[in-house]
Amino acid sequence: MNKKLHLAKEKLIVALDVNTTEAALELVRKLSPRVGMFKVGMQLFYSAGPDVVRRIKEEGVRVFLDLKLHDIPNTVAQAARALAGLGADIINVHAAGGTAMMRAAAGAVRERAAALGLPAPLVISVTVLTSIDQPVFQQELGYSGDIQGKVRAWAILTKEAGLDGVVASPKEIAVIREACGDDFKIITPGIRPAWSVSDDQKRIMTPAEAIDQGASYLVVGRPVTGDADPSAAAQKILSEMAEVL
């Protein structure tokens, strides 16, 4: 693997949105030559249980534990403390929970990881979900202004709360970078290669466009896991990313 493909591999996160540990491990084994990190989200975690995180880590890959915690600060801190013991590399909470909640989560995660002698996972916030478009944002949810402005404001709050970065759509990368700097991690789902089908994702870009905008990591699910040949799909995405790295 050449240097650019290797760099692309480090930036690619595949969402393991399946129901069983066996199905998840099968994908990890198939894809780990091309993918550096795997995402365990609500579907897999709630179906298979917490041990799935340890089983995936045993395969020698990194894990983004995407449970999008959102509750009062004390509840989120206690839940985050429990999750920090599982050995994930990234944990997330919703920015809409506010700075006190985010600060409590980050503090609990870092304290527990240190007590266990584990490296501290990155703690990041989810801003405006990539399935939300401007009409839903404004008319249904009742927010004023545009999505980009809200994402920028929540990214700034996230940084002020001492978190490591955000999840946002690739369309907001430029404004987040400008507001939060180069060290702030920006993780972008809503990745749709030109050859993939359209679905519930609304604020989308291709892998090359997202890299070009300066994404730290790309999260890709169905375009890889729903393909008849997931390894070939991952390879195509890697090549598209590498072209602009």
Ligand SMILES: O=C(O)c1cc(=O)[nH]c(=O)n1[C@@H]1O[C@H](COP(=O)(O)O)[C@@H](O)[C@H]1O
């Ligand atoms: O936090 C996330 O990972 C996330 C945030 C967001 O705004 N949008 C979003 O799609 N995600 C997750 O990213 C993954 C995207 O998967 P695909 O739409 O299949 O590529 C899913 O597992 C989502 O849960």
